[in-house]
Each structure stands twice: as structure tokens, then as C-alpha cells.
Amino acid sequence: MEEFQRIKRLPPYVFNIVNELKTRLRREGEDIIDLGMGNPDQPPPRFIIEKLKEASDNPRNHRYSMSRGIPKLRLALANWYKRRFGVEMDPESECVVTIGSKEGLAHLMLAILNPGDLVMVPDPTYPIHAYSVIISGGDIRSIPTLEPQDFIDALEEAVRESWPRPKVVIVSYPHNPTTAVVDVPFFERLVDFARENKLYVIHDFAYADITFDGYKAPSIFQAKGAKDVAVEFFSLSKSYNMPGWRVGFCAGNRSLIHALTRIKSYLDYGIFQPIQIAAIIALNEGDQVVKEVVEVYRSRRDTLCEGLMRVGWEVKKPLGTMFVWAKIPEPLDKMGSLEFSKVLMTEGKVAVSPGIGFGRGGEGYVRFALVENEHRIRQAVRGIRYFFRKFLKGE
Numbered sequence: 001m002e003e004f005q006r007i008k009r010l011p012p013y014v015f016n017i018v019n020e021l022k023t024r025l026r027r028e029g030e031d032i033i034d035l036g037m038g039n040p041d042q043p044p045p046r047f048i049i050e051k052l053k054e055a056s057d058n059p060r061n062h063r064y065s066m067s068r069g070i071p072k073l074r075l076a077l078a079n080w081y082k083r084r085f086g087v088e089m090d091p092e093s094e095c096v097v098t099i100g101s102k103e104g105l106a107h108l109m110l111a112i113l114n115p116g117d118l119v120m121v122p123d124p125t126y127p128i129h130a131y132s133v134i135i136s137g138g139d140i141r142s143i144p145t146l147e148p149q150d151f152i153d154a155l156e157e158a159v160r161e162s163w164p165r166p167k168v169v170i171v172s173y174p175h176n177p178t179t180a181v182v183d184v185p186f187f188e189r190l191v192d193f194a195r196e197n198k199l200y201v202i203h204d205f206a207y208a209d210i211t212f213d214g215y216k217a218p219s220i221f222q223a224k225g226a227k228d229v230a231v232e233f234f235s236l237s238k239s240y241n242m243p244g245w246r247v248g249f250c251a252g253n254r255s256l257i258h259a260l261t262r263i264k265s266y267l268d269y270g271i272f273q274p275i276q277i278a279a280i281i282a283l284n285e286g287d288q289v290v291k292e293v294v295e296v297y298r299s300r301r302d303t304l305c306e307g308l309m310r311v312g313w314e315v316k317k318p319l320g321t322m323f324v325w326a327k328i329p330e331p332l333d334k335m336g337s338l339e340f341s342k343v344l345m346t347e348g349k350v351a352v353s354p355g356i357g358f359g360r361g362g363e364g365y366v367r368f369a370l371v372e373n374e375h376r377i378r379q380a381v382r383g384i385r386y387f388f389r390k391f392l393k394g395e
Contacts, residue, residue, distance in 0.1 A: 009134050013127075014357035018341055022351050033380040035304075036351040038176070038322055038369040042241045042296065044282075045289045051281045055274035065270035068261045069097025069249075073276045076283040077234075077249050084208075087221040093254050094227070096261045099271055101206055101233035101248035104260065106132040108202070108231070108250065109168075111263040113138040118162060120155055120169040124177055124355060124362030126204065129170045141166065144361055145175065148182045152189055159197055169194065172204035174217055174320025177358045177367040181215060181320045187223035194229040200256060201230040207321045209239040209290045212298045215319040221252065231256045238322060239290050240282045247271060247279045297322050300370040300377055307381030311388055324368040332391060333364050341366055348387035350380045 015036070022032050043049075055061050068074070074091035081087045089095055098104025105128060113119070115137040121130050122145035133140050141158055145151045151171075159166055171190065173182045194201045203220040211217050220226050231252035237243040250260055270276070282289070304324055305317045315326045327333070328340050335343065337354035344366075345351050353369070355362030372380070 006135055006137070010131060011134075014338060014354060017338065018345070018351060018354065018357075021342055021345055025345065025349075030349060032345060032349050032351050033372055033376050033383065034351045035368045035370070035372060035377075035380060036353045037371070038238075039371055040238060040241045040243050040322070041371045041373075042293070044241045044245075045286065048240065048242070048278050048282050048286070048289075052274050052278040055277040058274075061273040061277070063273075065273040065276065067264045067268050067270045069095075069270060070273065070276050073097055073280050073283075076280045077251060080283050081219070081221070081251065085219040085222055087219060089251050094257055095249060095251045096257055096264070097271065097276065098233070098248040098250055098260075098264075099268065100237065100246040101204060101235040101250075102128050103246070104233055104248050104250045105129070105202065105204065106135065107263055107267065108256065108260045109133055109136040109138065111259040112200070112256065113167070116164070117168070118164055118166040120158060120166050120199075122151065122170065122172070122175075123360060124358035124365075125170070126172060126176045126206075127358065129172070129204065130359070138167075142359060142361070143169075146178055146180070146361065148173065148175075148180050148186055152186070152193070155190075156193060159193075159199070165197070166199060168200045168202060170202045170204065171220075172206070174207040174211065174318075176207065176321055177323060177353070177355070177362060177365075178325045179318035179321045179323055181211070181217065181318075184218045184222045187218060187220045187226065191220065191223040191226045191229060195225055199229065200253070201226075203230060203232040205232045205234045206238060208234055210294055210297055210322055211320045212294070212301065212317075213319055217320055227252055227254075229253060231260075236279055236282055239293060240286055241293060242279075242282070245275050245279070247275060297370050300372075300374060303374045303377045304368060304370065304381070307378060308384065311381060311385040312392075313384065313388070322370045324370070325365055326368065327365050329388075329392070337363055337366055343391070344384070344387055347390060348380075348383035350383045350387075 074095040078089040078091040109132040123142035235248040341354040353367040355365035
């Protein structure tokens, strides 16, 4: 079979190993509790679905749409920024609708990177942050990101030492997978550094709404001068339980928005228009829905974290995201995160994401996704307790 260079550059997708094992065990009749993929299990609110159905009854909505998104949806995003963060966005020149933030980020990289351009990518990180650079022909320099303050210190040192000079830095807070959170001063320091060093900043803001215990995630545009260098991606997937609808946005720097809009005009005709119309309703009328979604994740977070601590697994309750990031207890950490995840699934009947799948910096950790109800989470904790007794205490 012929080898293709871009495909050859892509690293193995570690999560496939875990998913294949999960599929095999389920076929054998095992009840595997899946806390691996961050795939929301709740349905979207009824009023959004009804709007989709109503819009689908209009024949005009079945024609080709606009690749950059219909005007009223871009306006709804601009209003969302104004309402949430006090930030002004021009829906014509500073907003573009994407087919989920993953598609948007990948096509933005394709639009702005030349072969060999250097991109600073967090490690660990959500895989598309790195894969989009590789697919676009860019080069990656990994920056440790377990602690936000350490990330900026490491970024400053890496930029000083790098040649050619980097073009882009990617960040994402609240962070997937580590659940780390930041404040506005973090973004102020990052934006100042990017402006001084002629760096673009891409902020993946997928978990903008999923925050707990009084913490509110800031937008990068709350930092002065951010529009000079930054764009931000947001998605309806998590906030409104709409992952399969594939509605995302990119907002901010006009040059980057223009580049993404231009390349998308060659590649797609936009999202199915009834979905866009329903998304307008979600953004304009869905604030209460978001609160209810957050409360579901908060309750699941508490059930999982308190259950893990009762069985001897020390974890910290996250202030954001729909995940729990957990250091593998000693001496089981010697297995490595992939082997640990496989044995936990086989013996404890619980599927989690191995940290190594998010980069070398994730080794020694696993990620739990809060995508099962509390009854199933308690069942998962019992499976983990059995696993610990067998492998830690030899019972």
C-alpha cells in the first residue's frame, strides 16, 4: 500500500487501543462503564430540538447555506460575548461559524501555516491541537502545561531558544485533560508576550461554561490587546448537550478570521441551516439550560471524586471541564497509563482515557469523563475498589 507523507507523520491514536478493548469486552457480555470519551450523554433541551424540527419543515432551509454561518447566528455569538464578558465582536469581520471547533481549528492551521512553521503546543493537550499542526505541515514544540504559571514560564524560555521563531501558540482553559483553570491576569501576561514576540494565540474555549464552586472562566478577550493576536474557539457541544450537531465558532483577530473564512469557502457550504437556526435559539435563550447542565456535571464530579477518595485514590475536585484528571496511585503507576487503563477495564470494568494519549506529559495520569449517571459512577467506584484490592493488597 502506498504511504502518504501527512498520514505517516501522524502518531498512533492511543485511544483506539482502549476503544477496541472496550468493544471486545462488551461483545463478550461484560458491563463496561465508559468514563473515557468526553461525549455528553444528556439530550439537548426540548425547545432547541423543536426549533430544529420547525426549521426543517421550511423547504428553503434545505438549500446550500453559508460556509461562514448565517448572519443571525454570527450576531447571536457576538451578543453572547457582550452578555458574558463585556466584549464587543463584529459579527461580520470577527466571527465565523465552524463545523464544531475541531474542524475550525484544523482548517485555521491549514490556512495560516507554511511548511516548517513552528507552533507551541501544550503537553498534555487535546489531541487535535497537535494533530492539526502535523496535518498542515507545521512543526511542533511541546510546552509542559500541568500548571498554568509554569506553562507561561516554559513558553517564554522556549521562544527565546527556538529557531525559526514560532508563529502560533495554542492554549485551552479550562484545560482538557488536566482541568487546570486560569484568571484574566494569565491571559494579560500571555497576550503581552505574544504581542512582543509577534505570536498568534489560539484559545480553545470549549469548556467556557462548565465551571464549578463559584469559578467563572475568563475569555482571552478580557485581556487588553487580545484581538491584535488572538482568536478563540467556542462550541455548543458541551454547554447545550449538542455534540453531534457540530456547531462551533471562531472569534477575534480579523486577519485570522478572514483566513479561516476564506479557506472554508473552498471546502464546505456550511452547516445544515435548521441546525444553525436552532443554535441561535440556544445562544439567545439557553442560559438556564447551561446552569442545569453544569449542575449535572457538578453532582457527578462530587460523586466520583468523593468515591475515589473513599477507596484511597487521592484526586482533586476540578473547578472546570467535564473531566477528572487523576494521578495513578503508586505502585500501579509503574504500569504506565495505557496498560493501567487496559487492566482497569479488564478487572474493574471501568473505561478511562490513558494520559499518554494526550502527550508525553500526560504519562502517569488517567482522565475520567463525567458521562455516566451517578448510579453508574458509584458502580464504577466499586469496580475500582475491587481492582485496587486485587492489585494493591493482593486480596
